[in-house]
Amino acid sequence: MAYTATRGQLEGDVRETLERWLPSRLAPSGQSNFEISEFSAPDAGYSGKTVFFTASWNERGGETHREDLVLRTQASDHQLFVEPDAVRQAEVMRMLGRHNDVKTPEIVLTERDPSILGAPFYLMKRVNGRTPSDVPSWHKRGWAVDLTPSERELMCNNALKSLVAVHRISDPDDLTFLRGDLDDADGSTALQRYVTHLHAWYEGCRPDLVVGTDALARAISELVDYTPKTNAEGVVWGDARVGNMSFADDHSVAALFDWETATTGPPDIDLGWWLMFERYLCESLGFSRLPGVPDDAETVRRYEELGGRLTGDISYYTLLAAFVLALITNRLASLLTRDGLDAEIARTYPATAVALVEQYLYEHQRQRKTAP
Template sequence: MGYTPTRGRLEGDVRRTLEQWLPSRLAPGGHTDFAISEFSAPDAGYSGKTVFFTASWKNADGTLHQHNLVLRTQATDHQLFTTPDAVRQAEVMRIMGRHPGVPTPAVVLTERDSNVLGAPFYLMKRVDGRTPSDVPSWHKRGWTTKLTSSQRELMCDNALRALVAVHSVDDPAALAFLRGTDSDGTPLGRYVAGVRRWYDRTRDDLVTGRDTLAAALAELEDHAPPTDSETVVWGDARVGNMSFADDLSVAALFDWETASTGPPDIDLGWWLMFERYLCEALGFSRMPGVPDDDETVRRYLEFGGRLTGDISYFQLLAAVVLSLITNRLALLLVRDGLDANTARSYPTTAVGLVEQYHRDHFNRRTEQQ
């Protein structure tokens, strides 16, 4: 999301370090000619530093092995989230990937010791597939615009089925890991309380929307739906965090930094809000085959998903979270050389959604009284 000129730049001679550190951890004994290719960077991502490379070596019998890998290091010079933890994200992918219908990249190794590369990191296998773009929006440009209407419909349906699979995970150990040590109140209450703490920590640095977000948070705290539902919350559920195979099946689900637990509505509210952020909020229209909000909800339920409250509440919650993220992003983008007006446009658009969703939720709530 956004202008990221420093994306993929790692401090120090990382390739040389990995060439010395990786062989004993990646290649079998007796190997020769271990080498690492030049790094390349993906077209998206700002919450961590991500690079692609190929590791190769010859086994003792002379057989050449090549592995396409992704290195993701925990960012130290910029933070979008309040408590980044690259190694936890890798463990979440390991846990989730064990469950049917939830493909995640295969994690090769993790390293929490910052002395190796300057920050914790993990390696995973690179997934073959295509990912819809945030910038430019996949609703306007890119490979998704070249699909037929039926192909886009298939892509979106497969994506929603994957989301339903995430919400179908009921493994107590997985939920306990994602929940952590916080067990006070309801799962939704804990999630909203976390957003409140996030706002309180960052409000003095917000680029825009401080009063709007404060009012929205009060609405969320005072009128939360009475649910104690708890399932996996992906935290960044959207097609832009999915890799699609040539047949448009879902090859992998990415970006689990903010995975937690709560009602499944949290993810669906984020899904609906984020697509509006990338489409209607930018003046675009849905392409044929791409469902609107109501159709997305209908299909999610048809595929086996479940909802526990008024979805307008969770869309408002999602817009508040996005506003906190994009406010921080704007500061980082200006630091990295983007002009302030362009950088400010990201949180401005998000805060505009907060205002819209707040009105919608207030009107729906008062109509039901």
């Protein structure tokens, strides 16, 4: 009960602040009766705080105007990623959304000043659509289970088309922005910079790993020692999966979400993550793919058929993806335990990811040794 009261009090404080702060930034001059609805929240997400609400006001002519909005606040009491930056995520969505066929939510405003709500935040317009869930896995329960096989196939094909559209972006200014501080002054490739950054992240996480210390040490050695030689550099979403997509009633993609780890590199990074995450949500939990949902080989085939271009052995990139997920879920386990979840239950998240690391490590080493 104490937690509920505290949460409700915080919600009230935020709503009161927004009712004072938003009118001049959101509504036209001359408006009246500006109000904010009660907040609601999605069931997913731990890297930031997300709430839904509706802002309404009366315009000069007396007509009532409503905006369905999403408030995304940078988490101040926990971190899943090395450098959380909610405003950068909004700027990425705004930038990429200017390209044809890349659908991102419309960003209304951004605010870096933490004194307003206690942390940087952004507002975006709410997208009408449905998103497949992670918990419970969309392979087992939820609206996607109720689709026909042909409808699921259409949904998956549209999802892959959207990923290909992201990977077709080649604007130099976009890549410079996404590259950020990871420049190529030393002559390194985008993939080498990505792996170097990942190695540094791992070293920072290593003392606090909950599960998989030995397996992750072997995996990072493999990833560093056998980094593919490719100069490919394009947009890397960093969390490319159907669970970060909103689908319209016709199963087309309405929006792409969660660009917190967007960077540059070969497109294989995203497809490796896509393949790994579906296995994490499906076979790793003892489920089977629903009819219409492609397996790994078919996903790769469709991605390339739709115009995607991979650079080499996908087994390296599935290992890379599982390694990243193992770092994230190790941190998640610590946070969930801190917040009251049973430690053994919390450990299941990184344990499943580390099992994938070991599986993909074996597959990549076998592939590497048998390659011509």
